[in-house]
Amino acid sequence: MWEFLQSFFVDGAFIPHGHCYLWKPELVLLHILSDSLIALAYFSIPVALVYFVRKREDLPFKSILLLFGGFIISCGTTHLMEIWTLWHPTYWLSGLIKAITAFISIYTAVVLLPIIPQALALPSPTQLEKANSQLKLTLQELANTQAQLIHTEKMSSLGQLVGGIVHEINNPINFIYGNTTVAQEYTENLLDLVSLYQENYPNPPEEIQVITEKIDLDFINEDLPKILSSIQMGADRIRKLILGLRNFSRLDEANVKEVDIHEGIDSTLLILQNRLKGKADHGDIEVIKEYGKLPKVECYPGQLNQVFLNILNNAIACVKSSSNQPQIRIHTEVLEGSNQVIIKITDNGRGVTEEVQEKISDSSFTNKSIDTNVGISISHQIIAQHGGQLNSIAVSPQGTEILIQIPIRMKSAASLRIRSEDKIVPSS
DSSP, rough: HHHHHHHHTTTTTOGGGGGGGGOHHHHHHHHHHHHHHHHHHHHHHHHHHHHHHHHOOOOOOOHHHHHHHHHHHHHHHHHHHHHHHTTOHHHHHHHHHHHHHHHHHHHHHHHHHHHHHHHHHHHHHHHHHHHHHHHHHHHHHHHHHHHHHHHHHHHHHHHHHHHHHHHEEEEHHHHHHHHHHHHHHHHHHHHHHHHHHHHHHHSSSSSHHHHHHHHHHHHHHHHHHHHHHHHHHHHHHHHHHHHHHHHOOOOOOOOEEOOOOOHHHHHHHHHHHHHOBBTTTBBOEEEEEEEEOOOOOEEOHHHHHHHHHHHHHHHHHHHHHHSSOOOOEEEEHHHHHHHEEEEEEOSSSOOOOHHHHHHSSSSTOTTTOOOSSSSHHHHHHHHHTTOOOOOEEOSSSSOOOEEEEEEESSGGGGOOOOOOGGSSSOOO
């Protein structure tokens, strides 16, 4: 047994492999270089595999990669033995290394077979990239939805708050407004009576003359009607504001109702009246109303008011920053031969780029340079919910026109999609 083991490492009676090449230097050198380079390549590959496996802790099938490394090392060793046996004919040792290599090769093949279906089931880089893109899109939609929900909740809370304030103010202002007419009538009667006394008693007692001069009766007679008229005008303006706020406070209504579109626009303009006033860098914003004869439109009133608020807010911001004679034009009409109402809100502000115009029709668009609180995106979704469309058109020489098209009667949720042939044809 010992002699058999010694034969693995002893030259014995075999002839070195170099004799087969007749010890021709060129041939021997060729085999030495070839086997050396192959062995070097074989030994470097396992090093790279081990480094890769250590760096990638989440890598599947680590064991098979390490097994491949062992197989490659044994293959490299066989090439080293080819060089060794050129001078030392230890063919038993060379054969043993080849046997070990064969064993590792077969074992690797056997282990690899059941892994192949699992490896094939792994997603390809293209599939991973597609899934990653879909995930990014989903995350973006979730972020937009969250922002829209927050915005809608804020607007709903605003509507409830405004509704509560309006309810508290409505009764006292009605009392004041209702009594200003009576007070004005009483005042006129009293002043007429005083005037009549002055005509019939031109020389009153000294005490009355002193008081008359003290209170400046002539000035009171002239100024008191003006004061009462101003009070009545102020009370009337407050009543109109309350009426607008009551209309605007429909933001929390969830039911479909038939409403006057013009009433919703006017109430929104009333809310924004302070922003329409001029300042040092620009004059008052002129609002031109070109209202057509519209029937009552079936819609969600609060949501539609929210759209008007978002669009008019954007229009005001645009004309304030870029126009010396700011102007907003609101045009409404019924689309001939259809069940559609068109609302055009045009400003002469800085306008928007073509890229932004294209994106406005995208429900996920939130451009903070256009709208600081995703109002455009929300407005688009609200109009889509009504079965309509919201588009943007550049106006020459400058400005933007927002076109809203909504049906007079809302359809069922299943048929809210507008066909391409029903789309608005942009006007210049």
